[in-house]
Amino acid sequence: MLDTLEYLTVDGPDRSRDVIVYALSTCGFCKRAMAFLEGRGFRYRYLYMDKIPFETKAEAKKLLKERWKMDVAFPFAVVDGKEALVGFIEPDWKRVFGEQA
Amino acid sequence: MKEKTAVDTAAFVEAVAAKQGWTANPDREFTASLVDGLTVNWNRYGYFLCPCRDTEGSREADAAVICPCAYAQADVDEFGHCFCALYLRPDFAASGGVPAGIPDRRFG
Numbered sequence: 001m002l003d004t005l006e007y008l009t010v011d012g013p014d015r016s017r018d019v020i021v022y023a024l025s026t027c028g029f030c031k032r033a034m035a036f037l038e039g040r041g042f043r044y045r046y047l048y049m050d051k052i053p054f055e056t057k058a059e060a061k062k063l064l065k066e067r068w069k070m071d072v073a074f075p076f077a078v079v080d081g082k083e084a085l086v087g088f089i090e091p092d093w094k095r096v097f098g099e100q101a
Numbered sequence: 102m103k104e105k106t107a108v109d110t111a112a113f114v115e116a117v118a119a120k121q122g123w124t125a126n127p128d129r130e131f132t133a134s135l136v137d138g139l140t141v142n143w144n145r146y147g148y149f150l151c152p153c154r155d156t157e158g159s160r161e162a163d164a165a166v167i168c169p170c171a172y173a174q175a176d177v178d179e180f181g182h183c184f185c186a187l188y189l190r191p192d193f194a195a196s197g198g199v200p201a202g203i204p205d206r207r208f209g
Contacts, residue, residue, distance in 0.1 A: 024138075024155060025138075025156075026152035027138060029153060029202050032202075049155060049158075054158060072155075074154075087205070088202040089203075090200075
């Protein structure tokens with residue numbers, strides 16, 4: 001079901017990582033997280049969870065929580081299908097994207 | 102219900118900050134985006150749902166995360182700012198502290 005959601009893509013020169021950001025359109029740290037990716041040139045996909053039907057969102061959150069064993073707060077990023085980041089805690093994002101925190 | 106504008110919401114934010122003894126985030130662009138987010142949420146849900154929290158579907162379910170949220174004082178005390186970084190502790194703001202993402206106590 002997560003595969004069939006209608007993500008939007010922000011293009012970038014660096015396509016080395018598969019990044020999906022679940023975000024709220026109203027949230028400041030979601031914007032910061034997306035700016036983090038754009039500033040580093042990563043192509044990524046995102047979905048504003050506050051702009052999709054409530055039932056779809058509830059199902060997506062349930063699946064994310066089950067898959068990653070963590071509560072879903074925003075931004076919530078899945079990187080390479082292997083790792084999830086909750087919240088924009090910059091040292092964590094730097095670590096996942098291979099930078100010194 | 103009459104829709105709110107960003108000007109209405111900014112006045113609300115200033116009033117909350119004054120009442121609670123907090124400071125609105127001096128990063129004007131960041132704060133403006135949160136004020137816009139709160140305005141969207143008011144006009145969408147009928148209450149000031151925290152712009153960084155997702156609705157659980159009703160005012161009752163969201164009661165703890167209506168701005169100022171039930172966790173704001175604890176986060177201001179511990180981290181210098183609330184979860185969405187709209188409100189700062191005055192000494193944190195005065196010392197040039199930069200808010201960072203913090204855990205959501207809603208799931209604490």
